Amino acid sequence: MSTSSTAPPPGTADSERQRDETTATILRRTARRLRAIDQDRPRDRYEAVHHAATTLLPVDALVVGLFRDDLMVVPYAEQQGVLEAPDVLHLRAGTAARWVRDTGTTYRFGDDDGRMLCDSVSFGDGSEPSRDAVLAPIRDRDDAVRGFLGVHSLVENAFDTGHVRIVEALAHLLGTVADDPGTGIEDETLHAQFPELVPSTGDGIDQLHEAASLMDSVRRGLLALPSAVPEDARDEVTARAEVLSRLCEEASTHLAQMAATAPLPASDAATSPDPGLTPREEEIALLIVTENLTNVEIAERLFISVKTVKTHVGAILRKCGQTQRSGLALVLHGGADGSLASSRSTTG
Missing domain, CATH: 1.10.10.10 (Winged helix-like DNA-binding domain superfamily/Winged helix DNA-binding domain)
Incomplete structure (x- = not known):
């Protein structure tokens, strides 16, 4: 292959920019979905992440592993459209999952030609092993590694640097936004690591979603006010909070209606x-x-x-x-x- 410097094919920059905008949009929407899902519905959270991953990446299998001492609980593992039964495995030394837990860094198949992956999580009947994989750490709000999000492909060199970053972003969302509904995509810490999650000023739908989310936060805050005031004033505060809460609900409904009729953003x-x-x-x-x-x-x-x-x-x-x-x-x-x-x- 020639190494001489040549100009990129016409339209390449536009195509890459469109891909980046699409990726950012899907990641932001996934963050909103995770924040909206109740804590007692982990399957729905994993499905949301799986949907984003299969939309943005050439994924043949996706696995969520959670660490507990020297064990790894696998609550979600999907391979080529088949959801496997949950499992509990030992975190053996020398495996990719153990390496992610101990180092807190992302494992890439190309780092060791998949040697550590072979003893990690087996897929199917084992007759067709993964040819590429990325395992990104899932961290909680205290930055502790509590698991990993893994994607696998049966094609060699399927995941490039951009794909790795997408897996890391999804793992980050799964570990922070999903486990703390108060964390939104407006969170500054999240933006510091993943700037693409910053809501686009040109995306009207994103803005409407953020406004509706903010309104919902105000509503929940109002409903919590009565418990924070003296008992003799609680009835009056409760009545006023309920009135304001209903106004927030009406405003959120109006915003949702606007989202349904808003023009598609220019990046679509x-x-x-x-x-x-x-x-x-x-x-x-x-x-x-x-x-x-x-x-x-x-x-x-x-x-x-x-x-x-x-x-x-x-x-x-x-x-x-x-x-x-x-x-x-x-x-x-x-x-x-x-x-x-x-x-x-x-x-x-």
């Missing part, structure tokens, strides 16, 4: 340049948009594996700036000639 794929799908991705996207086929049905139609379909679908969603398959219809539409076109106007 519907108003961005063509997402640049490959021919195979266009073929799969067309089957999703026009026929609403599942991954299994697409695999059968195109004579490829479900794993390959999942990889393509993740890339399609990432390029189109969507987190759900249903959102592709907002960005792409099927033409009469069996092709796909961006919903963005091509005039002008």
Whole structure:
């Protein structure tokens, strides 16, 4: 490969900027989802992180491990669409999970060609081992390592530096925002480590979400006021707090209505340049948009594996700036000639 300096292909900078904006948007939305999920619903928190990871990364398996002394509790492990039963394992010396716990740093498959990973968490029947992996520490609000978030791929060199940072951001959110509902994406400590979580001033939907979240915080604070005043004044304070709380609820409903009708931000794929799908991705996207086929049905139609379909679908969603398959219809539409076109106007 030539090492001579050459100018990047036209549109490369725009494509990278669009990808970064999409990543930041999805991470911010994941932070909001985690903050909204009750503490007694850990499965929903893991599902939110899993959804973000599979949208942004070429993930074949995702694992959450929690440390307890020399044991590792695995409450969530998903491999190629199959959710495995929770498990408890010993944290043996020389394993990737033990290394993450002891060093508090992220493990990357390429650091040791996967040697420590081999004795960590086994997937499936073991006949098809991971070819790339990232294990990022999950920290609590006191910065103590309490577990890890691991992503695995059956493809070599699947995770680049940007992917590693996404895993670290998701692990950070899982360990702080999820475990402390008072921590929001406006948290300065969070921003210091992950600036991409700073709400975008140009993203109206983000602003509406933040305003609604702030209103909810005010409402909860008002409802807590009566317990902090003398008993002889408690009835009056309670009545006034309830009135103000209802006003907050009405304002939040109004903000939600605004979010439903607000124009998409400029960074969304519907108003961005063509997402640049490959021919195979266009073929799969067309089957999703026009026929609403599942991954299994697409695999059968195109004579490829479900794993390959999942990889393509993740890339399609990432390029189109969507987190759900249903959102592709907002960005792409099927033409009469069996092709796909961006919903963005091509005039002008």
